Amino acid sequence: MKMYKNWLNYSKEHPYKSILIAVFLGSIVGILIEYLINRDIVFDGVWALITVVLLQLYFVRKKSKK
Secondary structure, eight states: OHHHHHHHHHHHHOHHHHHHHHHHHHHHHHHHHHHHHHSSOOOTTHHHHHHHHHHHHHHHHHHHTO
């Protein structure tokens, strides 16, 4: 539980970095699972990932300007 609180504090202090860290770790885990199950890597989801990340960064920027 302490690690979760540390992550929440970090994400409040550094919102852009926290999004990029979460995306990087989530991508690594997803690619690893895909490779272990199907023995291939599918890059078709990259565009959806980029779109979601850009939307999240936009919303963080919009929220921080208030």
